[in-house]
Amino acid sequence: MGETTGTTRTAGVTGSRESERYDVVVVGAGAAGLNAALVLGRARRRVAVVDAGEPRNAPAAHMHGYLSRDGMPPAALLAVGREEVARYGADLIDARVEHIEPAGAGAGPAASAAPGFVVHLAGGPVLHARRVVVATGLRDGLPELPGLVERWGQDVLHCPYCHGWEVRDRPLGVLGTGPGAVNQALLLRQWSADVVLLAHTLALTDDERERLAARDVRVVEGRIVRLVSDDGRLRGVELANGQVVPREAVFVFPRPVPRDALLFGLDCARDDNGWVTTDRTGRTSLPGVWAVGNVADPRAQVVTAAGMGASAAFALDHDLAAEEVERAVVRYRASGAAVPA
Template sequence: MDEQVDEQVLEQDGRVLDVVVVGGGPAGLSGAVALARSRRGVVVVDAGEPRNAPAQGAHNLLSRDGVAPRELLAIGRRELAGYGGEVVDGEVVAARRLGGGGAERFEVVLADGRVLRSRALLVTTGVTDELPDVPGLRQRWGRDVLHCPYCHGWEVREQPIAVLATSPVSFHQVLLWRQLSDDVTVVLHGAEPSEEQWERFAARGIAVVEGPATGLRVAGDALTGVELADGHVVPARALAVASRPLVREGFLPGLGLVPAPVEAMGVVIGTALPAGPAGATDVPGLRVAGNVADPMAQVGSSAAAGTMAGAALNAELAAEDADRAVAARRAGAALVAPRAEAAGAVRVPGR
């Protein structure tokens, strides 16, 4: 790595950055906007791999329902730029906490060698979705292979829907998809319903077939069915699956962040970074937001979490600024007051 580039520090207005935001999705951009509106020096580092990129539109997002994911991010970038924030396209490959007690507490290194140092850090890198190992499934992910009835259900309403049952969580999904169509078929792919679930499916007119699924049928770039091991094909215009969201670990160990298992219905369904209110972590000055902390969060809730985390970091920095100003004032008073008194100046109360 070139030494000169390695030592480069990106600054804004001649100052070390207040906050670096790692991740340029809804959570990261929203947090950055909150910080920039409070006149903080903030830079977002975006690797350009949004989780929902394959989807045609983002839904349940008031006033922007159906907006294309990348269009939404472009709008967010423009808003951030309007408040003086900046987006750097690149991938963070390493990060660490700095010692020495100075204002700079964090350092992040980009793949191209650039180095950014900041007083605080907001991590919003999201997750990747681990999918069932069915040929052709990944290629149709986010199009007609879906995971969230709230995100995509309306678009496939009243159409034949298959649900790939890989865990007990899948059986919970079945009832939600049944709300959208009266033609729902469960394909058993490693999971077995309980007696209560069998009864519910029968009462709701939900078909159940033995799997496993071995492939997908596609015609005219549209899903038409799910192939089974016994040769049968389940007609379907949409296939619902339970993905396994996993935190993008990468640079996290250098910050002391360790993903933890996320459980639902007695099974591990993914990983997330443990966080308290407003994305607080055990590392001072470091907060997390969005899917990296809550894999089930949708676009709107991720954006809201980013805003709250950004606001919390600004509050911490504001308190820190005040403490430093007080310390400087006291130090200045100790030096100036004796000379001021010798000149007959009136002493300010409290000094």
């Protein structure tokens, strides 16, 4: 099993896929999904990984904070990961999953008590799985400011731990587009002595102003109208009064929007903020369904997401093994064989 080679396919090419059955279908081929598939493949599980090709970190040139992979382009990491997963027999399917339903849906009381799922791909093909891992990530809800999207992931950034080193000691700005901006500005101060908080629509409290002043973070009042770029580089931030505040990089706190429609469709439990709830292994409230990576934790970086995928795979394999033992015991008893003394 460990020497088999998986395949990369596009949905709709192989009609026989409608009859294919897997131990696990992983939806999403980011770090979380691929690492789950890697561990499961090495456990000799039959795995399919379905991915729509929309990684969150596609605009970033490099990723950081991942031991032995620091500075590696995100696309390169995923390419290597896909090769490793295929080495252990997993099928990599380039397609979009439209919805997932329990295999017994509509079957009434005769349906099997063991979890099982039908994974519907765009265009009609379906996959059958004993278990499902949802690793579809999130999208960053960005402020609607002209010039921002064009520089996103280059010199419009969001994570000091991902990008702070690369812009250290340069004039930095923080856009006051959300309540996290003050803390972000205070944190960035350790990467640069020149940090400006562009207040925009924020109503700063006296306590916040005092903390910013104590850390030598300058506050610039005024509504932001656009980001100014020239020759493929950010030059500054223009305010409604016409002033342009020169900055070489700006940070913004985006609104994380989980790509969790599949989990909604399965009616998985959620917390008060609307995020899917899981245990430490990523197990959701619906037996047989795990959620890992940014779809479950907006703070998870690449290295964290990969660990979440591995943790889910270990728990999931134990779950499958327990089911197989129970089935074997039923068959053993039905055979009439004597229990060994």
